[in-house]
Amino acid sequence: MRRRNNGCCCQNSKRAGRTGCNDSEGNEPPGWCIYATVALVAVGCYLNALGGDFVHDDIPAVVRNKDVLGQTPWTSILKDDFWGTPMHDINSHKSYRPLTTFTFRLNYLMSGLTPSWYHATNIALHAIACVLVTRVSLAVASLRPGFAALTGLLFAAHPVHTEAVTGIVGRADVLACIFFLLSFLAYHGQQTAYVWSSVCLGALSMLAKETGITVLPLNLLYDLCRSWHSIKRSIFEARWNDDSRHLSRRAAALLVSFGVLLVVRLALLHGTLPKFSPQDNPAAFHPCFHVRLLTFCYLAALNCWLLLCPAMLSHDWQMGSVPLVASLADTRNLATCLFFGGCLILTYKAFTDFEQQRHPPLLLGWMFLVLPFLPASNLFITVGFVVAERVLYLPSVGWILLVVYGMQISWTAIPRRRSLITTGIVLLLLLGCYRTILRNRDWTSRETLLRAGLRSLPHNAKMHYNFANFLRDTSQPNRAILHYQLALWLWPTYASAHNNLGTLSVGDQAEQHFLAAIHAQPGHVNAHYNLGQLYRKTNRTEECIRMLQKCVSLDPAYTPAYLVLARLATGPTAGVLLRHVVRLQPKSPDHLAEYASWLYQNDGI
Numbered sequence: 064m065r066r067r068n069n070g071c072c073c074q075n076s077k078r079a080g081r082t083g084c085n086d087s088e089g090n091e092p093p094g095w096c097i098y099a100t101v102a103l104v105a106v107g108c109y110l111n112a113l114g115g116d117f118v119h120d121d122i123p124a125v126v127r128n129k130d131v132l133g134q135t136p137w138t139s140i141l142k143d144d145f146w147g148t149p150m151h152d153i154n155s156h157k158s159y160r161p162l163t164t165f166t167f168r169l170n171y172l173m174s175g176l177t178p179s180w181y182h183a184t185n186i187a188l189h190a191i192a193c194v195l196v197t198r199v200s201l202a203v204a205s206l207r208p209g210f211a212a213l214t215g216l217l218f219a220a221h222p223v224h225t226e227a228v229t230g231i232v233g234r235a236d237v238l239a240c241i242f243f244l245l246s247f248l249a250y251h252g253q254q255t256a257y258v259w260s261s262v263c264l265g266a267l268s269m270l271a272k273e274t275g276i277t278v279l280p281l282n283l284l285y286d287l288c289r290s291w292h293s294i295k296r297s298i299f300e301a302r303w304n305d306d307s308r309h310l311s312r313r314a315a316a317l318l319v320s321f322g323v324l325l326v327v328r329l330a331l332l333h334g335t336l337p338k339f340s341p342q343d344n345p346a347a348f349h350p351c352f353h354v355r356l357l358t359f360c361y362l363a364a365l366n367c368w369l370l371l372c373p374a375m376l377s378h379d380w381q382m383g384s385v386p387l388v389a390s391l392a393d394t395r396n397l398a399t400c401l402f403f404g405g406c407l408i409l410t411y412k413a414f415t416d417f418e419q420q421r422h423p424p425l426l427l428g429w430m431f432l433v434l435p436f437l438p439a440s441n442l443f444i445t446v447g448f449v450v451a452e453r454v455l456y457l458p459s460v461g462w463i464l465l466v467v468y469g470m471q472i473s474w475t476a477i478p479r480r481r482s483l484i485t486t487g488i489v490l491l492l493l494l495g496c497y498r499t500i501l502r503n504r505d506w507t508s509r510e511t512l513l514r515a516g517l518r519s520l521p522h523n524a525k526m527h528y529n530f531a532n533f534l535r536d537t538s539q540p541n542r543a544i545l546h547y548q549l550a551l552w553l554w555p556t557y558a559s560a561h562n563n564l565g566t567l568s569v570g571d572q573a574e575q576h577f578l579a580a581i582h583a584q585p586g587h588v589n590a591h592y593n594l595g596q597l598y599r600k601t602n603r604t605e606e607c608i609r610m611l612q613k614c615v616s617l618d619p620a621y622t623p624a625y626l627v628l629a630r631l632a633t634g635p636t637a638g639v640l641l642r643h644v645v646r647l648q649p650k651s652p653d654h655l656a657e658y659a660s661w662l663y664q665n666d667g668i
């Protein structure tokens with residue numbers, strides 16, 4: 064499948080080992096030097112992340128994940144979601160990323176739960192991604208070698224990438240980006256389009272993270288743009304030519320592959336969608352359409368601002384971090400208008416260049432910025448977050464391409480200001496590296512990450528809740544109570560905050576918090592259990608039994624409730640309950656010992 068070499072600003076460049084259009088200022092450095100420099104800067108920016116611990120989502124995804132710890136067969140990785148829950152389970156998050164989980168398991172086999180090796184793997188993968196970004200800039204976008212290197216350097220040092228690189232679970236985004244870029248290069252990076260290789264690499268990108276599937280429509284759309292002359296000639300001549308015939312075959316292969324992958328991914332949902340709550344994504348649950356629309360549009364502008372000015376970063380943007388845009392009078396709508404106005408201008412410039420095709424970086428940057436971000440935009444599906452910096456890892460490729468292409472145009476158009484432009488570029492790189500290194504420190508431990516989050520988003524109720532959990536776990540109950548109360552002040556229906564505050568309270572006050580948690584979230588199992596335990600301590604046995612029975616009706620596998628019910632029961636009933644607990648957790652020595660003790664006392668009934 065060959066195609067015409069359309070749309071390159073440098074038609075005489077060699078595809079194999081090309082260095083792009085030579086700048087009149089002198090000889091450019093060899094390709095390997097560019098890639099080595101980019102890789103070294105990428106590694107250097109994250110060296111201080113090697114000492115970080117498992118934090119935030121790393122705990123459920125790695126430390127407690129049975130698929131990672133080797134407690135399940137290798138085939139379970141293909142059946143379970145990213146967090147180790149079977150995909151068919153009603154409580155599954157439905158995030159299917161077996162390739163990423165597979166790399167975690169390899170890490171565990173090699174180094175156990177030593178976090179530095181997981182961080183080292185992420186850093187190495189980030190360096191590879193930076194090299195591939197440079198290659199795309201050079202081989203497909205046709206930037207000059209120096210500016211292609213600048214693209215890779217800015218990508219390597221962009222502070223918004225810290226969540227994807229320093230956060231261990233962010234490996235899903237980095238891996239998806241690597242296979243995404245490899246798929247794109249297999250299709251567009253040389254004279255021959257290796258369509259099926261590109262499809263296979265795109266499938267691997269999807270198995271690393273779901274957004275990787277967007278590489279197939281991106282490949283097709285960019286191919287259509289580069290083949291516009293052939294398409295136009297076929298339309299005017301009313302007959303197929305060789306180029307348009309080859310294009311139709313490539314397009315058919317991509318569309319069929321995209322459809323098959325999409326069907327497979329939907330089938331993996333097993334007929335149910337992931338369950339999210341208003342605290343995960345408040346705008347998605349708001350009853351008014353105009354509030355949802357205005358808020359989602361503003362969130363797109365906010366994501367763009369984070370790419371432009373990553374001064375305020377946080378690992379968690381839920382629950383009040385970004386207040387809803389409830390009316391047209393909200394001043395944040397100005398930012399939304401500016402953002403979409405800029406998008407319209409950019410779109411017009413990119414897609415009116417079909418005839419001349421003088422600006423491939425403009426068109427390519429637009430596609431990389433928009434298409435990979437669409438799954439996180441709430442346009443097609445509801446996502447479980449307000450803002451997530453890790454999802455910007457791949458779209459940032461497009462943003463950086465646009466910025467660097469603007470620098471290249473300025474460099475050519477204003478030769479007298481080249482020293483000023485150079486100074487600005489160096490300053491931008493230094494600031495990016497410095498901010499990234501500082502941000503890496505925030506990910507050192509659970510405490511540093513939570514404190515950094517509170518500094519950035521003091522109105523985030525979940526941040527106060529998580530910090531209160533940390534204070535409780537480190538035997539600082541009084542300070543924990545204060546932050547639970549702050550969380551409830553910011554989000555009065557926060558059921559988990561009510562429940563945890565109840566565990567630190569006594570008497571009627573504790574009961575009120577447990578009841579408030581149940582009222583806010585009727586399915587909150589822990590609140591029912593804790594209230595049952597409170598009733599047990601105050602000799603309200605009947606109410607205790609009722610709460611515990613509600614627990615097991617909500618979650619039939621909730622063993623603590625069965626244990627307490629067994630201790631309250633007499634005769635064979637206690638034995639039946641203990642036997643059920645042993646069946647639920649056959650490898651628990653404590654449960655086995657308790658059941659054995661009951662058998663001994665009751666003569667093996």
